[in-house]
Amino acid sequence: MEQRIQGRAPIRLEEGPRFDQELGLWSHDVKNFSWALSLSGQGTSLGCAQKGSIEIRAFGPQSYPLVDKGGFGVKGIQRALSVDSSQMHGWARTMANEIWVDVRGKESRLDLRFMGLNSERKMAFVFYVKAQSAQVGSTIYRPKHLQRYSGDASSVYFTQGADRLEIVSPLSAKMELIPLAGEGCYWETDFLLAYELNPFQSHASFCFV
Secondary structure (H helix, E strand, C coil): CEECCCCCCCEECCCCCCEECCCCEEEEEECCEEEEEECCEEEECCEEEEECCEEEEEEEEEECCCCCHHHECEEECCCCCEECCCEEEEEEEECCCCCEEEEEEECCEEEEEEECCECCECEEEEEEEECCEEEECCEEECCCCCCCEEEECCCEEEEECCEEEEEECCCCCEEEEEECCCCCCHHHCCEEEEEEEECCECEEEEEEC
């Protein structure tokens, strides 16, 4: 698995140590699910993941509007507070200067706590996913189509051939699933999954199944 950063060569996760406390880097495998986190960067993703042939090529905080690439990701060099082969905990600075996020990754669960959210600058947490299809409830969504989902947060299933990945969140928030073109931008992914962050609800968590 590799982490793709726009405009740069891919970072291959299998190369070198599985964690680096000084740079806040960590990667972990759980059965057939692999993922990585990076507290440091410059407009780069907080992490990436892969299950079989399904790829989350980038995920992280995003300021609105969602099409503003300059509002995505983390910046600066942040040292992890604690890290080992099974977990990482530390702070990341978002591209919105005054907003920080406390990040905890363990097994196949991501826990987040935001500091500095306010009603004047809307924020979301987003996933850029490479897959053949996505499903919310009984409705199936496909890349390069105009049909999209906008409503209450719900479990989302992504499929690619026989592979299947579910993103689950107890977050009580607005969720959007937007099909993409799959080429030329946004890490050449097929779907943008966005969870709107509420300034009065600073915690968010996601499980990958």
